[in-house]
Amino acid sequence: MSAYPVNMSVKPEVTAFFDEDTNTISYVVKDPESNACAVVDSVMDIDYAAGRITFTHADNIIAFIKDNGLKLEWIIETHVHADHLSAAPYIQEKLGGKLGIGSKITVVQDTFGKVFNEGTEFQRDGSQFDRLFEDGDTYQVGYMTCFAIYTPGHTPACMVHVMGDAAFVGDTLFMPDGGSARADFPGGDAGTLYDSIQKLLALPDDMRLFMCHDYGPNGREIKWETTVGEEKKHNIHVGEGKTREDFIKFRTERDAQLDMPRLIIPSLQVNMRAGQVPTDSSGKKMLKVPVNGL
Secondary structure, three states, X not given: OOOOOOOOOOOOEEEEEEEOOOOEEEEEEEOOOOOEEEEEOOOEEEEOOOOEEEOHHHHHHHHHHHHOOOEEEEXXXXXXXXXXXXXXXXXXXXXXXXXXXXXXXXXXXHHHHHHOOOOOOOOOOOOOOOEEEOOOOEEEEOXXXXXXXXXXXXXXXXXXXXXXXXEEOOOOOOOOOOOOOOOOOOOOOHHHHHHHHHHHHOOOOOOEEEOOEOOOHHHOOOOOEEEHHXXXXXXXXOOOOOOHHHHHHHHHHHHOOOOOOOOHHHHHHHHOOOOOOXXXXXXXXXXXXXXXXX
């Protein structure tokens, strides 16, 4: 991993916020040497049946940051989520900070701009975000140097963000007994996902890994933190030297059995816009439902 500026001596304080409705874990990551922090993978609440959006989850994060006297410097999206809506612009409006995502957001915007029949007013250049990260790019949270690792496969824009001895993996991996995320969305690829996971598993064994989702397999309690070493030993999809060929076969067969995520239609429309809800020609917030488009 010499290409990446790994520094295991920096140990940020990580506070998790679990969203029960979408099984998403958001994080506040504090620089150990200052009051600076980052938010990773926030959630905006939606009652899809009622067409109602609220911000209880985001308000809890905002209250935590304010109550602890923290300064928000970055709002990070590990990828364009298909199972929950981002609250990034709401948090940014309240607390400031820069909003960042992987540079391949443009690929996702182009792909789903066509699916949702977006007009020319929808910019497909990633300009809705403040920073588009390339593989190996660094940024600062207080005195802490953070960096991004390009990890496509689940989506074309997935990135793992490493902050000291903590890595926020998005959907690249799940907990060891959860395995890995699907790779059958447009632009996804099982072989590419396997290769990305190998990049992640090349980090130091005691690197802390923080999941974006957990579903409590076999009825266990929800968990979201493990290590590289634990994943290498025990991950049911890629651990103990499972081959690329075996992974592709399993992942492809498994994905063919999966339903689309419950919130994929609103999530993609909102998240490819950096958390902004689209509007119709009159300026009213409005979501589309493409028929037989996914």
